[in-house]
Amino acid sequence: MRFVSFERDAKPALGIREGDLVRVLGDETLESLLERGIDLAEYARTNSSEETISSSDLKFLPPLRRPPKIICVGLNFAEHTSESKYEQPSYPTLFFRVHTSLIAHEQPMVRPAVADSEGLDFEGEIAVVLGKGGRHIAKEDALSHVAGYSVFNDGSVREYQFKTPQWTVGKNFDGTGAFGPDLVTADELPPGVKGLLLETRLNGKVVQSANTNEMVFDVESLISIISEAVTLEAGDVIVSGTPSGIGWAREPKLLMKAGDVCEVTVEKIGTLRNVIADEATA
Known part of the structure; x- marks a missing residue:
């Protein structure tokens, strides 16, 4: 999986890259997930939303x-x-x-x-x-x-x-x-x-x-x-x-x-x- 950190509504957000699109996961950061020992693949599966954003429109972090x-x-x-x-x-x-x-x-x-x-x-x-x-x-x-x-x-x-x-x-x-x-x-x-x-x-x-x-x-x-x-x-x-x-x-x-x-x-x-x-x- 490809995780992307970006800014959304002046706050950090996390998504999964799917080609030219990024599927929004939410506002928990990779730092927090890793610190808590969360399995990244499982987190992505259970938190994947229907919302996608073109990667060309993202402000990356x-x-x-x-x-x-x-x-x-x-x-x-x-x-x-x-x-x-x-x-x-x-x-x-x-x-x-x-x-x-x-x-x-x-x-x-x-x-x-x-x-x-x-x-x-x-x-x-x-x-x-x-x-x-x-x-x-x-x-x-x-x-x-x-x-x-x-x-x-x-x-x-x-x-x-x-x-x-x-x-x-x-x-x-x-x-x-x-x-x-x-x-x-x-x-x-x-x-x-x-x-x-x-x-x-x-x-x-x-x-x-x-x-x-x-x-x-x-x-x-x-x-x-x-x-x-x-x-x-x-x-x-x-x-x-x-x-x-x-x-x-x-x-x-x-x-x-x-x-x-x-x-x-x-x-x-x-x-x-x-x-x-x-x-x-x-």
């Missing part, structure tokens, strides 16, 4: 607006590690995003107004949404903790990312973490989303393209390794890493500017589209 945690993975494709001038680490490179950085499909991705930033870089990724949490999760059991998958664009303000050895600030500017549009339940996809094509396009041109089989740490490894240290919770999001082709590594650099259109497509999951806009200043 991120699939989850306030996940308990957003854990991002850096350097998870070897060619990206190489272009970034790092040695491939033997342990996942982890950092956190905050929910205030999230934006939805078709919402503007914000190029910040800070004077010492040249622009905003793209990073197409797959978001893993957990349906149940735990600590010390065995790798062989890890995929049973996944509710579904979505698409993410980890918009990065590179000058701020590299101001210090920690990447946190450059990865958390408001309006830079695009997420959505659908949460596709795990049963509709290959286990661990293996063998899927991930592509990023900037103004229609492919700038990133890789197969998920190229991940250094696969989804089940990430869940197991992270849970060695951190208690994972239902609704947590793991943003699983970007392939090579980032704009910062190019010569000349290819950074996003106002009016650019960035699209991230993951095979069988969907396309996330955002137009770049300059930050409004008073």
Whole structure:
């Protein structure tokens, strides 16, 4: 199933995508359903209404607006590690995003107004949404903790990312973490989303393209390794890493500017589209 979060009458609502239509389920959020341990498929069956809305008329919201945690993975494709001038680490490179950085499909991705930033870089990724949490999760059991998958664009303000050895600030500017549009339940996809094509396009041109089989740490490894240290919770999001082709590594650099259109497509999951806009200043 494909769950879509959207705004209706100035409130969040939830629906199921059926082709170009979204069937309305109600106003309970995915966060609430996952937190309560509700089976998503059963919820959809018992709460499906007769009301449908064209997806072109929706104001999308991120699939989850306030996940308990957003854990991002850096350097998870070897060619990206190489272009970034790092040695491939033997342990996942982890950092956190905050929910205030999230934006939805078709919402503007914000190029910040800070004077010492040249622009905003793209990073197409797959978001893993957990349906149940735990600590010390065995790798062989890890995929049973996944509710579904979505698409993410980890918009990065590179000058701020590299101001210090920690990447946190450059990865958390408001309006830079695009997420959505659908949460596709795990049963509709290959286990661990293996063998899927991930592509990023900037103004229609492919700038990133890789197969998920190229991940250094696969989804089940990430869940197991992270849970060695951190208690994972239902609704947590793991943003699983970007392939090579980032704009910062190019010569000349290819950074996003106002009016650019960035699209991230993951095979069988969907396309996330955002137009770049300059930050409004008073």
